[in-house]
Amino acid sequence: MLEIKNLHVEVDGKEILHGIDLSLAAGEVHAVMGPNGSGKSTLAYVLAGRDGYAVTKGEILFQGKDLAAMSPEERAREGVFLGFQYPVEIPGVSGLSFLKAAVNEVRKHRGIKELDAMEFLKFVRAKLKMLEMGDDLLKRPINVGFSGGEKKRVEVLQMAVLEPRLAIMDETDSGLDIDALKIVSSGINALRGLDRSMLVITHYQRLLGYVVPDKVHILSGGRIVRSGGKELALELEEKGYAVLGADAA
């Protein structure tokens, strides 16, 4: 599904990622952990194609295609989804009309019939139900005035609606209360499947108790310093980053 090879990334002329290797097979869930400033969001952004995140060396293959050569919208249509650590507030654009436009772009790209307003509403309602959410947030302008937790829940909803092949969730668990964490986790679990891979960036073992990863990678100083099974997250929780040979931020 995703092959990252010796990936070097520069932001504003400064190298942030110094050679990342990561291979995520179809259906797998990998967790990425690491201290503040270690480059987790940078990795997420470069996968999603944010301007200013330059790949200076190495490559990213997504389903065999060169991801770095695609625009952000092409990646999204191909099935890459980034759940933002800090979802952006967009005044004046209603969440519903935005999501409908997004869904239909993806469907058009996949050669599936676009949804009309009624079909879309039905489709979204089912996803809202799965995540135990009302539709009030979607009627408002995108993320405007949402609480931190509400923003994260809407990110997960968007993922559920867009049905990506690769979901990168950047600290989606931060800011969620305990109940919301359970609901969101079961939502994420419901979306796990043989043709969907996930890269879950988190600081907390708690999420990984619900969304059990196939692998855990520790990022530090722009490098993956250790990879292992789900026990690695537990070990980390107990001993902190320093013990693992990762420089604390």
Next chain:
Amino acid sequence: MSATTHALHLDRFEAAKAGLPGDARARADALARYAKLGVPTPKLEAWHFTSLKPLDEAALAPSDAKVAVTAATVAGHALSTSHAHHQLVFVDGHFRADLSRIGTLPKGVVLTGWSAAKSLPKDFLAEAADAGAMRVLNAAYAADGAILEVPAGVALAAPVHLMFLGASGAAHARNRITMGEGASATVLETYVGTGRYWTNAVTDISIAAGAMLKHLKLQTEGGEAFHTAATAAHVAAKGVYDSFVLSIGGKLARNEIDAVLKGEGGRVKLEGAYLARARQHIDNTTIIDHAAAHCDSEERYRGVLDDHAYAAFQGRIVVRPDAQKTNAHQLNENLLLSDRAEIGSKPELEIHADDVKCGHGATAGEIDEQALFYLRARGIGLEQARGMLIEAFVSELIDAIADEAIRDRFTASVGGWLYDAQGARRAA
């Protein structure tokens, strides 16, 4: 002397004046004043950002109203017939009863073109001593315009749509709106046209105590057109003047609003949006004069500028010595889509009272890169994402327009602009 718009207006007056209705002396005086003032230049404070040289060089003579317009053209610019409204049509500034649909009016309401009116107000052509050149030129040549009188206590439920079609020459329409005590109405002026012509409109508004006028203007003149318009609104105690001006068309367009709060408890709200591209020049110049205490004014204009477009915003707020407890707020926000687009924004607060709350702000920024990336990261293409953000910027104002038919028309005009701008971008 080579033909200029200025010279043509001076030269043609002798021949034209016999055919012009109303007070001949007032017209002659107005022309004399115009001759003295001449075409405004950026040397004048009020015209600091705008040169009318292209208008002068376009050599446009006063129009003679012989242009044929079909009902289909009018229908294309009309409000949706599923909403009741009163429609008056003017072609090159002349009332066309045959194209108008005034419909049934509440008792006592007068709504007509003045060429069809029983009588004209005496002071119809009167101009204040400090009136600008474009206003006095309009007084000299105005042959027609709309008259709306809503008597005391009457609420005119359906909006009045004044449609001005431009096709040739210079059109000097002169409109008068009179709201009696406690009366209310909604008036939409739209300006459209094709070809090279000049609209020079004047709209004078008087709002009696407790009356309310919602005044909307949609300026989508043709790409070769010139548009200068001056609106003056006098608001008595507890009166409300609520204005929204959407400027999209024209090669060079200037909209002036001069609102005076004359009685306590009055309110003025001036909102507007302008969208300009190519080499368009759009100027909004407003004055809000707080001449009485306990009045509120709120002003908010947003602009979107692409390509080489230039916009000017001059907002003057005057608070007279007696106007204590004034609340006055002004905000001008601009979205620059190209680094060659330019905005000249000048707030001017002239405050002579001490117990007031006044504030102003002006911003100019680019499209929010983070918002753009967020939309694109969900699969929405670059152009569509830009369009959504631009539309959102403007629709935050437009969505608050109460009248549905008018709001829809404004939204559609913004959509049309975006579509054209995207087309131009793709072609470039």
